[in-house]
Amino acid sequence: MRCAEALARSGVTPIVVDEAERPGGQVYRQPPAASEPASSAMYGFEAKKAEAIHRAIDAARGRIDYRPRTLVWNVFGQRLDLLTPDGPRQQPFDRLVLATGAMDRVLPFPGWTLPGVFTLGGAQIALKAQGVAIGRRVALVGAGPLLPLVAHQYAKSGIEVVAVLDATVFGAKLARFSGLCASAATLAKGLWYVARNRLRGLDVRYGIGSLRVEGEHRVEALAWRDASGEERRVACDAVGASFGLRAEAQLADLAGCRFAFAADARQWLPERTLQGRSSVAGVYLAGDCARIGGADVAELQGRRTALAVLEDLGRPVDRRELASLDRALARQARFRGALDAAYPFPAHLVDAIADDEIVCRCEGITAAALRRAAREHGASELNRVKALTRIGMGRCQGRVCGEVAAELLARACGSELERVGRLRGQPPVKPIPIVAGAP
Amino acid sequence: MAGLFQRAIDRGGAAVALTIDGEPVHAQRGDLLITAILLHRDSLRRFEFGAGSRAGFCLMAACQDCWVRLGDGRRVRACSTPVEPGMAVIIEGARAG
Numbered sequence: 041m042r043c044a045e046a047l048a049r050s051g052v053t054p055i056v057v058d059e060a061e062r063p064g065g066q067v068y069r070q071p072p073a074a075s076e077p078a079s080s081a082m083y084g085f086e087a088k089k090a091e092a093i094h095r096a097i098d099a100a101r102g103r104i105d106y107r108p109r110t111l112v113w114n115v116f117g118q119r120l121d122l123l124t125p126d127g128p129r130q131q132p133f134d135r136l137v138l139a140t141g142a143m144d145r146v147l148p149f150p151g152w153t154l155p156g157v158f159t160l161g162g163a164q165i166a167l168k169a170q171g172v173a174i175g176r177r178v179a180l181v182g183a184g185p186l187l188p189l190v191a192h193q194y195a196k197s198g199i200e201v202v203a204v205l206d207a208t209v210f211g212a213k214l215a216r217f218s219g220l221c222a223s224a225a226t227l228a229k230g231l232w233y234v235a236r237n238r239l240r241g242l243d244v245r246y247g248i249g250s251l252r253v254e255g256e257h258r259v260e261a262l263a264w265r266d267a268s269g270e271e272r273r274v275a276c277d278a279v280g281a282s283f284g285l286r287a288e289a290q291l292a293d294l295a296g297c298r299f300a301f302a303a304d305a306r307q308w309l310p311e312r313t314l315q316g317r318s319s320v321a322g323v324y325l326a327g328d329c330a331r332i333g334g335a336d337v338a339e340l341q342g343r344r345t346a347l348a349v350l351e352d353l354g355r356p357v358d359r360r361e362l363a364s365l366d367r368a369l370a371r372q373a374r375f376r377g378a379l380d381a382a383y384p385f386p387a388h389l390v391d392a393i394a395d396d397e398i399v400c401r402c403e404g405i406t407a408a409a410l411r412r413a414a415r416e417h418g419a420s421e422l423n424r425v426k427a428l429t430r431i432g433m434g435r436c437q438g439r440v441c442g443e444v445a446a447e448l449l450a451r452a453c454g455s456e457l458e459r460v461g462r463l464r465g466q467p468p469v470k471p472i473p474i475v476a477g478a479p
Numbered sequence: 480m481a482g483l484f485q486r487a488i489d490r491g492g493a494a495v496a497l498t499i500d501g502e503p504v505h506a507q508r509g510d511l512l513i514t515a516i517l518l519h520r521d522s523l524r525r526f527e528f529g530a531g532s533r534a535g536f537c538l539m540a541a542c543q544d545c546w547v548r549l550g551d552g553r554r555v556r557a558c559s560t561p562v563e564p565g566m567a568v569i570i571e572g573a574r575a576g
Contacts, residue, residue, distance in 0.1 A: 155534030162538035171488035435543035
């Protein structure tokens with residue numbers, strides 16, 4: 041949105057294709073138009089930022105061609121294939137800025153497909169976009185900064201939070217304290233959430249060894265092994281659980297962008313210059329879709345990418361703004377590096393995935409099927425495993441299972457994560473009616 | 480049957496009547512369909528590849544776990560579809576009780 045706004049300010053009328061009904065993305069997501077305006081209670085500390093971005097979008101309305109409820113399901117050369125409220129359409133472009141964002145990184149554990157288990161992001165969206173909680177007694181599990189935030193938001197809204205479990209160890213956070221100071225305001229907010237949670241008796245328990253959701257038809261309890269190896273259990277009727285974020289880059293893949301393996305993110309990501317350019321001329325990547333940076337970085341990057349687009353169009357750009365954005369982005373990168381190190385990937389939860397665990401929740405395919413494909417068919421590449429097992433072939437197109445499938449395959453083959461590759465993006469990236477495929 | 484969700488912040492909004500497996504229930508204007516259903520029920524659909532039911536997962540239109548059937552023949556993703564008056568949700572086969 042910041043990119044579109046900056047382009048509009050410079051006299052270029054961008055077309056913004058948004059799958060949502062209203063602008064704001066996921067972090068500053070708005071309730072559907074029919075309801076009352078979102079209250080500040082729904083966004084907490086970020087209320088001012090949410091308001092600012094919603095206002096900026098409204099102000100730019102006349103200069104942005106905004107297309108809500110429109111899915112981009114394919115990028116084909118210089119053309120987007122769309123599913124609009126009025127049916128299938130095509131949209132040619134000469135410049136394409138992809139800002140497809142991120143979603144929760146998901147790891148399977150016993151009971152993770154039971155009704156009542158949602159991602160942490162999902163738990164948060166329920167509250168801020170709808171004003172509802174995912175349950176009455178809620179347990180939260182995470183491995184990233186979203187965990188204390190969601191715990192805070194839930195507790196503040198009067199919802200009973202019965203456990204807050206972090207799969208990473210507390211020591212990693214202390215060790216990165218100086219790096220985290222690079223964004224003092226963000227760090228302060230994080231510490232404030234943790235402190236407020238503690239005042240409410242909501243201590244975050246770090247270093248969780250394993251976890252299991254119990255229940256016959258829906259969530260009834262969460263059991264875990266704590267840092268000292270002791271088994272714990274708490275009755276609850278909902279669980280919000282996910283383990284950091286993953287970049288969502290399927291459209292970048294379809295646009296032909298070159299990907300590189302990011303060892304720290306444990307994910308293949310589309311290559312992006314500091315200015316927001318991809319490896320394909322005329323295709324740009326803004327925000328979390330090429331590397332997780334969070335909402336503040338995404339705003340900066342959106343504006344920076346707009347300047348790159350304007351430069352490439354041969355239009356004048358404000359050099360001072362450009363330099364100040366680059367400085368701000370460099371500072372944020374330092375903070376992000378420390379934050380990522382403070383919340384390392386919880387590899388032990390992948391190691392704990394048993395043979396009978398569902399890896400592909402779309403079609404109920406287990407870890408055993410993946411391991412068999414590796415063992416008996418010698419599959420050592422992820423797309424080969426997909427062909428053999430259908431993992432990554434269901435409705436989610438591997439958005440939920442792709443990363444964990446790669447982790448499991450690398451372990452099964454005894455190879456580096458990088459060597460097992462990544463799921464190739466395939467159109468349509470989301471389900472569409474068959475008529476939409478034949479315009 | 481107790482629903483999964485509970486309202487935490489009152490957004491206001493007029494009542495919207497819909498049915499779930501024929502039973503009349505009320506939602507509010509501005510509710511997404513997943514909200515409207517899970518305030519009253521504990522699942523959205525039966526899982527078609529095995530035992531059990533599903534109730535959505537990511538709430539951001541990525542995981543595709545929350546597709547539901549409507550009486551008029553439409554299939555919609557409940558987390559990105561605003562509730563409309565008169566919607567007839569078919570969970571059919573999801574455990575009653």
